[in-house]
Amino acid sequence: MSEKIQRKKLQISKGFIYVLLAIAAFLSIFPLYWMFVMATNHNSAINSVPPAFIPGKELVTNFSNVLNTIDFFGAMWNSFVVSTITTIGVLFLCSLAGFAFAKFQFKGKNVLFLLILITMMIPPQLGLIPQYFIITELGWLNDYKAIIIPGLIDAFGIFWMRQYISSNVPDELMDAARIDGCSNFRVYWNITVPVIIPAFATLAIIKFMYVWNDFLWPLVVLREQASQTIQVALRLLIDNYVRDNGMILSGTFWATVPLIIIFIFLNRLFIQSLTEGAIKS
Amino acid sequence: MEQANKAIHTEPDWTPPGKPNRPNKTRKSFFTEKRKEALSGYLYVSPFFILFMVFGLFPILFSFYLGFQQWNGIGGFGSMEFIGLQNFKWILTDPIFWKSLLNTLIIWVLGTIPQLIIGIILAYALNSVLIKMKTFFRVSIxxxxxxxxxxxxxxxxxxxxxxxxxxxxxIFGIFGFDPVSWETSEWGVKIAISTMVFWRWIGYNTIIYLAGLQGIPKELYEAAEIDGATVKQKIQFITIPMIRPIIILTVFTSTIGALQLFTEPMIFLGRGAREEGITVVLYLYREAFSNLAFGPASAAAIILFIIIMILTSINVFVANRIGK
Incomplete structure (x- = not known):
């Protein structure tokens, strides 16, 4: 008798949990679906009551309107180049510094590491205005360098790499390599790098997403259209007096799709990387 | 072999050909292994510090300097003029600056608190053993x-x-409500911006809570069940205390994030940056790059920095107390 009640209770709570999760999943996906719906409909179908809820036939027209308004592929390329180079640079510099902090003995090591941790607490907007003038003085306005070089500063990356290297690269392996005559850099390059590939993957995802999605800094230093990243370029779509929502969302949708496809294929790695980083620090 | 033969003729102290002839680093040179290691250490960590000096530390110090100057950036660095606390006075008597602070606070409350509560509930649901299609739900959220x-x-x-x-x-119309002017009304703007923050971050925080929940030993729940605890009691006495550090972490990060809110109001409000939704960073951006008032903008940046530092200290204090 009581078992029957308990099973019924279990059934109810199970149903409740499914409904809850289904609503959450629906609300998470719907705006993305709707983005696609609007990207394929004419502005008049969007601006009517009720608005369109199923995909229309204007996919090509809307996208060619995007191409007439902004240099979509150019901006995507800029974003890709800037994000990729920054990410590779960060992987190299952070793992090198993390390696030194984890495995080398030198005076002031702990103080230096503490300083790096402290820099993480400073809000990036504090130096925004002088940073803009530095970039101007260097002649880097509208240049990839304006994003890439400051982007190489990554305190979290060094912290992350140090933690990973200290617990995953055995000292014995390093000592053995040294006895064989490996220089310090070769110990890093030949012994450490192959062992820390998982840490590279995590940091790469975090960094790439961050640079790809960043808006404020590129908005400040990339003034010319030819140099703009996709996030800055998307803003130009909504900056017109006549708002063509079909065109606007077509640009937004196609700018969003690549990252979403990569995410769906690598979802486990993505979710793990992006949240693990937050928890560990 | 050839090399070894050469060595016989050139090197005064000859080693048998079986063993490779390697110069002994520790003996002769100034660069002992230890010194070499330290040198490499400094070399490997130096890029961070050099870049940080140029693009981090110097701009921050310069911001503090600029906060006390009058400057529109046009006349070169020579045209700066020291005006004491005028910029701070100007900012602190500007109603729009106070508005931006208040807006930021309201959007933070509206966007963050429901998000964290619902995040915990969703994480709890996702952690339930009953559920299939976990990957689907995780990925969509x-x-x-x-x-x-x-x-x-x-x-x-x-x-x-x-x-x-x-x-x-x-949707409002279906339920018989009048349309709301989301883009211009005092609360409409804030609710819209909070919704954007909520939607983008809820899944992220859910997954972080989920990681916390998965770290709780199952035995605790089993023991509670034997003692006849209800679901509510289990959440109250086991779940919440066990994931408290993670809750503090998410409150902390979302607070800092909310204070730096810029993109959502910038895009939503357009060039005008309407008062109803202007945030502190948007205010700073507008003062600097639309009005070329770099002095007041720097003063705003300094005030924002002080607020964030105070909140960080409070957080560290609270975390330490609860941690003990």
């Missing part, structure tokens, strides 16, 4: 986080259109 902030702001800008064909207003 996390999907918004992969969408860029600009894209989120554009889509929700259209969903929260003030006209009656705006999606939210259509």
């Amino acid at each position: 996390f999907l918004p986080y992969v969408t860029s902030t600009v894209a989120v702001a554009i889509v929700f800008g259209i969903i929260f259109n003030s006209q009656e064909f705006g999606l939210i207003n259509v």
